[in-house]
Amino acid sequence: MTDYKNPNLILETAKVEPGEITWRSPANLAIVKYWGKHGVQMPKNPSLSLTLSSSFTETLLEYRPRETSESGISLEFFFHQESNEPFRERLLKYLESVADIFPFLRQLDLTIYSGNSFPHSAGIASSASAMSALALCLTSLEHELFETLDDDAAFDQKASYVARLGSGSACRSIFPKAALWGEMGEVKGSSDLFAVPMAEHVHAVFANMHDDILLASTSVKHISSRAGHGLMETHPFAEARYADAKRNLSRLIPALRSGDLEEFGRIAENEALTLHGLMMSSNPSYVLLKPNTLEMIERLRHYRQETKHPVYFSLDAGPNLHLLYPANIIHEVRGFIEDELKPLCEDESYLEDWAGDGPVQV
Numbered sequence: 193m194t195d196y197k198n199p200n201l202i203l204e205t206a207k208v209e210p211g212e213i214t215w216r217s218p219a220n221l222a223i224v225k226y227w228g229k230h231g232v233q234m235p236k237n238p239s240l241s242l243t244l245s246s247s248f249t250e251t252l253l254e255y256r257p258r259e260t261s262e263s264g265i266s267l268e269f270f271f272h273q274e275s276n277e278p279f280r281e282r283l284l285k286y287l288e289s290v291a292d293i294f295p296f297l298r299q300l301d302l303t304i305y306s307g308n309s310f311p312h313s314a315g316i317a318s319s320a321s322a323m324s325a326l327a328l329c330l331t332s333l334e335h336e337l338f339e340t341l342d343d344d345a346a347f348d349q350k351a352s353y354v355a356r357l358g359s360g361s362a363c364r365s366i367f368p369k370a371a372l373w374g375e376m377g378e379v380k381g382s383s384d385l386f387a388v389p390m391a392e393h394v395h396a397v398f399a400n401m402h403d404d405i406l407l408a409s410t411s412v413k414h415i416s417s418r419a420g421h422g423l424m425e426t427h428p429f430a431e432a433r434y435a436d437a438k439r440n441l442s443r444l445i446p447a448l449r450s451g452d453l454e455e456f457g458r459i460a461e462n463e464a465l466t467l468h469g470l471m472m473s474s475n476p477s478y479v480l481l482k483p484n485t486l487e488m489i490e491r492l493r494h495y496r497q498e499t500k501h502p503v504y505f506s507l508d509a510g511p512n513l514h515l516l517y518p519a520n521i522i523h524e525v526r527g528f529i530e531d532e533l534k535p536l537c538e539d540e541s542y543l544e545d546w547a548g549d550g551p552v553q554v
């Protein structure tokens with residue numbers, strides 16, 4: 193397998209016109225979770241996500257031939273129109289790490305303008321949308337400058353590979369509806385290095401699934417996902433967890449294909465609670481759930497028992513509850529949210545999201 197390093201991608205800077213590229217890329221919600229990694233951003237177990245729609249990052253990359261001959265990458269960065277030094281430093285480190293893949297980056301002055309449609313660092317996979325949007329800009333830039341990536345599948349695979357190096361979960365955001373990241377015997381072409389599209393293997397009931405995100409809290413998390421992944425290295429349940437994730441995925445894939453909502457829901461809820469159980473049983477231990485998250489879970493399970501409606505929950509690495517349900521019961525579920533869950537949300541707010549069509553170049 194290629195590592196995409198390509199020393200030939202060098203510009204004749206005198207011939208380069210300044211330009212700009214913009215991508216809008218969505219967050220994703222893992223149904224089977226990635227939690228634990230090794231090597232350079234390689235997952236300890238395969239994961240599968242739904243690609244979201246209204247939660248996205250939009251990133252504009254401006255480039256012009258570099259005026260000075262300093263080494264290193266030249267980057268200015270603006271988040272929601274304001275310069276942001278911590279984010280700039282993180283992105284600079286990332287761009288340095290992919291400079292063997294895109295050596296022309298050192299020959300340009302780069303300015304990145306980025307913004308999210310949702311609160312960042314609140315466990316709504318902001319790194320997935322942000323790093324996938326940036327990876328798509330870089331991959332597009334290569335194609336614009338060198339015309340190397342005419343084939344759409346090759347373009348997506350490279351963008352997914354590059355996104356993974358920025359944030360593991362980001363590699364799944366490249367594809368519409370659903371994506372699988374991590375090698376799995378049952379799925380041909382699956383890989384630890386990039387995600388693969390799963391839309392063709394997903395029943396219509398999931399391809400149009402709703403994912404309303406109930407904001408139990410939008411405070412910035414006190415522990416990053418990066419640190420959480422790190423704690424899996426010494427976690428006493430780690431090996432059992434990786435085996436369990438593989439079993440869940442082997443059951444999820446046929447359920448997605450056949451439209452089995454009940455099996456989907458059982459797996460989604462088990463994975464969500466397992467993820468948070470792993471955090472709580474890490475050393476040191478931490479808890480991202482809030483009392484209102486648990487109250488919402490109780491109310492949801494009660495509602496499901498009473499109505500028999502197929503509405504299930506998942507959680508990302510944060511306190512906000514993702515409510516997953518098919519489009520045909522939206523009126524009933526929105527009524528339940530308004531009456532019973534919204535009052536438990538911070539500022540009574542929730543985000544309406546759903547399985548989406550993947551990134552778009554703007």
Ligand code: 2P0
Pocket residue numbers: 221222224225226227233239319320358359360361362417418421467507508509
């Ligand atoms: C996932 N999460 O599968 C899991 C489950 C959150 C909950 O991967 O260190 O930002 O950048 O690779 O992808 C969030 O962690 O971690 C995450 P890095 P990432 O979506």
